[in-house]
Structure formats: C-alpha cells, structure tokens
Amino acid sequence: MEIRQTTEQDFDVFVSTMHAAFGLHPEPPVDGGGQWWSALEADRCLFAVTADGKRVGTAGAHSFELTLPGEVLVPVSGVTAVGVLPSHRRQGALSSLMRHQLAELRARGEFLSVLLASEALIYRRFGYGPATYTAGLTVPRHRAAFAVPRVVAGAASGSVGPSGSVEVVRSSDCGEVMEEVYDRYRRSQPGALSRPHRWWSLRAGQPPISPAPRYVAVHRDADGVPDGYASYTIEPGASRTMKVDEVVTADDAVHTALARFLLEHDLVSQVSFKHVPTDHPLRWQFEDFRGGEVTGVGDWLWVRLLDVPGALTARGWFADGEIVLDVEDPFLGEHGRHLLTVRDGKADCVPTDREPDLSLDVSDLASVYLGGTAPSTLVRAGHVRAHHPGAAARADALFRTDRSPHCLHWF
Numbered sequence: 001m002e003i004r005q006t007t008e009q010d011f012d013v014f015v016s017t018m019h020a021a022f023g024l025h026p027e028p029p030v031d032g033g034g035q036w037w038s039a040l041e042a043d044r045c046l047f048a049v050t051a052d053g054k055r056v057g058t059a060g061a062h063s064f065e066l067t068l069p070g071e072v073l074v075p076v077s078g079v080t081a082v083g084v085l086p087s088h089r090r091q092g093a094l095s096s097l098m099r100h101q102l103a104e105l106r107a108r109g110e111f112l113s114v115l116l117a118s119e120a121l122i123y124r125r126f127g128y129g130p131a132t133y134t135a136g137l138t139v140p141r142h143r144a145a146f147a148v149p150r151v152v153a154g155a156a157s158g159s160v161g162p163s164g165s166v167e168v169v170r171s172s173d174c175g176e177v178m179e180e181v182y183d184r185y186r187r188s189q190p191g192a193l194s195r196p197h198r199w200w201s202l203r204a205g206q207p208p209i210s211p212a213p214r215y216v217a218v219h220r221d222a223d224g225v226p227d228g229y230a231s232y233t234i235e236p237g238a239s240r241t242m243k244v245d246e247v248v249t250a251d252d253a254v255h256t257a258l259a260r261f262l263l264e265h266d267l268v269s270q271v272s273f274k275h276v277p278t279d280h281p282l283r284w285q286f287e288d289f290r291g292g293e294v295t296g297v298g299d300w301l302w303v304r305l306l307d308v309p310g311a312l313t314a315r316g317w318f319a320d321g322e323i324v325l326d327v328e329d330p331f332l333g334e335h336g337r338h339l340l341t342v343r344d345g346k347a348d349c350v351p352t353d354r355e356p357d358l359s360l361d362v363s364d365l366a367s368v369y370l371g372g373t374a375p376s377t378l379v380r381a382g383h384v385r386a387h388h389p390g391a392a393a394r395a396d397a398l399f400r401t402d403r404s405p406h407c408l409h410w411f
C-alpha cells in the first residue's frame with residue numbers, strides 16, 4: 001500500500017473518502033462555516049493508495065499545543081480523520097498509514113502525538129495509550145445545594161458577589177471572548193490542547209465552536225475582564241435538562257460561580273455537565289454527596305511517545321527521585337532502558353544498563369505520562385512489570401502531578 005500526501009487539488013477526494021470510511025455523508029455547506037473537517041490542514045493529510053491507484057484510506061494531523069504537567073507547552077500532532085473504505089479493510093492500510101505518519105511526525109521534531117479514538121481496540125498496537133479521562137455529571141436542581149466550605153468559609157464559594165458578574169450571551173456573539181478565555185485556561189491545565197484561531201474563525205468542531213446555537217454564561221472579574229464561560233442549551237419538553245457543553249476557566253472560584261449560576265436557572269429540572277474531570281471538586285461542594293450522578297466515565301485523549309527521553313525531560317515533575325524504565329516499542333521495533341532522575345522539578349533521562357525498576361510497553365508509558373493513570377494501576381492490571389516490591393510505589397510518587405490531566409477539545 002502506497003502512502004501519498006494530499007494536495008489542495010485532491011482535498012475534496014480526501015474529505016469524501018474519509019466520510020465514506022465512516023459511513024457518513026458530508027454535511028451540506030451552511031452559512032458561517034461549521035464543517036468540522038474544514039479545520040484539516042491539507043498538507044498534513046495522507047492517502048493510502050492501492051497498486052491500481054485507488055485512494056482507499058485517509059489520515060490527517062492537526063497542529064496543536066499540548067499542556068504538560070508543570071504548565072509546559074509543547075507542539076503535538078492531533079491525529080484525526082483516520083479511515084479505510086469498508087471494501088479495503090484488514091489489508092494493512094491503517095498500519096501503513098500509521099507507520100508513515102509516525103515517521104513524518106518524528107521528522108518534524110515532535111516527541112508526542114495525540115488522538116481521540118473511535119474504538120479503544122485500534123490504537124494500542126501503534127503505541128498509543130489512553131492518558132486523560134472525562135465524565136458526565138448530572139445534578140437534579142433540587143439536590144444541588146452547595147455546602148459551606150469547611151476550611152475557610154467563603155474561600156471557594158465563588159458566589160457572584162461584588163467581585164464578579166455573569167452575563168448570558170449567544171455563542172454567535174462572543175466567539176472572541178470564548179477564544180481568549182479558553183486560551184488562558186488551556187495553558188494551565190495539563191492535558192489540554194490549544195484551539196487554534198483557525199478553528200474559531202471557521203467555526204469548526206463541536207459546540208461552542210460550531211454554529212449550533214448555544215447560550216454562553218460569561219463570568220467577568222471585578223474589573224470586567226472575562227475569566228470564565230459555560231456553554232449550554234436547554235432541552236425543550238418535559239425533561240427541561242440543561243446540557244452544559246463545557247465550563248472553561250483557570251480559576252476554581254469562577255468555576256464554582258458558574259456552576260451555581262447554572263444550577264440556579266429557573267425552568268430547569270436538572271443540569272447535565274457533559275465533560276468534567278473525573279476528580280473534579282464540584283461533586284464535593286454539594287451538601288448531598290449523592291446530589292451529582294457521575295455518568296459515562298471514559299477515556300478521552302490518547303498519547304503516543306515518539307522520543308521517550310525527549311518526552312520525559314520536557315514535562316514538569318513534582319517529587320525528586322530516580323527510576324530505571326525498560327521500554328518496548330514493538331510497532332517501531334525499538335527498545336530502550338532509561339535512567340530517569342528528577343531534581344527540583346526537572347528530569348534528566350539517559351541510557352543505562354542498570355537493572356530496571358519497571359518494564360513496560362510504550363503505550364503504557366503514554367498512559368502514565370501526563371499523570372492521569374498511576375503506574376501501580378497498570379502493574380496491578382498485569383501490563384507493567386515491577387521488578388521489586390517498592391518499584392510501583394516509587395513510580396507512583398515520581399509520576400504524580402499537581403493536577404489531573406483533562407482535555408476538553410474535540411477534533
């Protein structure tokens with residue numbers, strides 16, 4: 001199977017092949033943009049081509065920045081639009097696309113790539129592992145009373161008082177505000193991806209970026225500067241469920257203020273937050289711990305390490321220590337034994353022939369890399385081998401981060 005780059009001239013063939021692979025029909029054009037694929041970068045799209053010249057498979061990559069633990073921003077490729085025509089599956093087209101693409105990403109000097117997996121069985125063989133998680137949280141309004149914070153009354157109350165205000169606007173009228181607030185939030189949130197300006201201007205993606213109508217509650221600080229927003233819609237009919245696409249802010253008190261605002265909305269019976277980190281404090285803020293029902297916990301961002309020492313030395317670290325990792329990368333036919341030493345938040349990673357503490361697949365290293373999965377969980381699952389009794393605990397202490405990774409961006 002030959003892998004070929006698309007050109008501006010055959011980009012429409014890329015779009016139609018990809019839609020056919022997903023069993024979809026391209027959406028008709030609408031005023032004001034809104035087609036998710038319009039954000040694709042034509043020069044980063046690949047075709048899988050059969051010997052008789054038929055284009056049967058596709059893979060693309062977006063240019064994003066990912067926030068690593070320690071608020072370190074690095075360029076990553078967001079792999080997307082991966083598909084093979086139903087008539088040509090299980091003949092190695094995807095494997096050829098992945099091999100070609102990983103080589104290309106390395107040639108760009110990138111040490112990480114990321115994707116959202118349509119099915120969890122596809123990508124581990126290519127070295128990707130689930131690295132951030134997300135959940136839904138549904139709160140009936142009558143159970144949503146907020147508890148008084150036990151430590152410092154008022155400290156986390158985030159109520160809309162003299163220090164802040166909330167205004168409701170339509171998403172079509174506040175694109176710039178959302179873009180600015182999102183950009184500030186994603187820089188401090190490990191696991192978050194940038195949303196390039198191109199996405200907002202093309203209105204490509206899911207709400208609140210897309211033209212689908214939404215209300216947006218914009219929070220402003222005492223000086224009137226926007227510092228958070230919540231995008232939502234209210235289902236008509238009997239259920240009167242408020243569906244919240246995302247609450248975006250870098251400030252916990254602003255998050256609380258926005259959550260209170262949504263939960264106090266008249267003519268709403270329950271509020272369903274679509275996309276919250278699995279350990280978000282919101283649940284703990286209700287007087288009734290069962291007031292919020294967690295639903296649909298799932299993986300979100302999958303990560304692939306393309307350069308193990310490069311990736312390990314790039315992120316921030318929160319505990320001193322050292323560990324020897326023996327890492328297998330079967331898809332790329334690579335193996336490395338690395339001594340990782342952390343001092344004062346920075347890591348050094350060098351080849352070693354010392355006995356390993358842990359032996360693991362590169363996809364498992366990806367799962368622990370952002371701090372969203374404890375190495376000991378994968379040891380207990382039988383995926384990572386701990387070579388002595390204290391190895392898993394040492395790895396847990398070393399890889400732990402100050403904040404769980406979370407990614408909201410859909411691509």
Ligand SMILES: CC(=O)SCCNC(=O)CCNC(=O)[C@H](O)C(C)(C)COP(=O)(O)OP(=O)(O)OC[C@H]1O[C@@H](n2cnc3c(N)ncnc32)[C@H](O)[C@@H]1OP(=O)(O)O
Pocket residue numbers: 021022079080081082083084085088089090091092093094095096115116117118119121122125
């Ligand atoms: C980031 C994104 O874009 S996610 C979107 C992924 N795309 C889709 O879900 C669209 C619908 N599905 C498809 O287009 C295709 O089935 C693909 C792209 C998932 C797979 O393409 P194929 O060309 O059939 O894959 P390929 O032949 O290279 O298979 C490689 C291996 O993966 C396995 N595999 C491929 N797809 C799947 C799957 N969905 N579930 C389980 N195993 C799979 C194959 O069995 C094969 O295993 P083997 O090496 O042990 O024989």
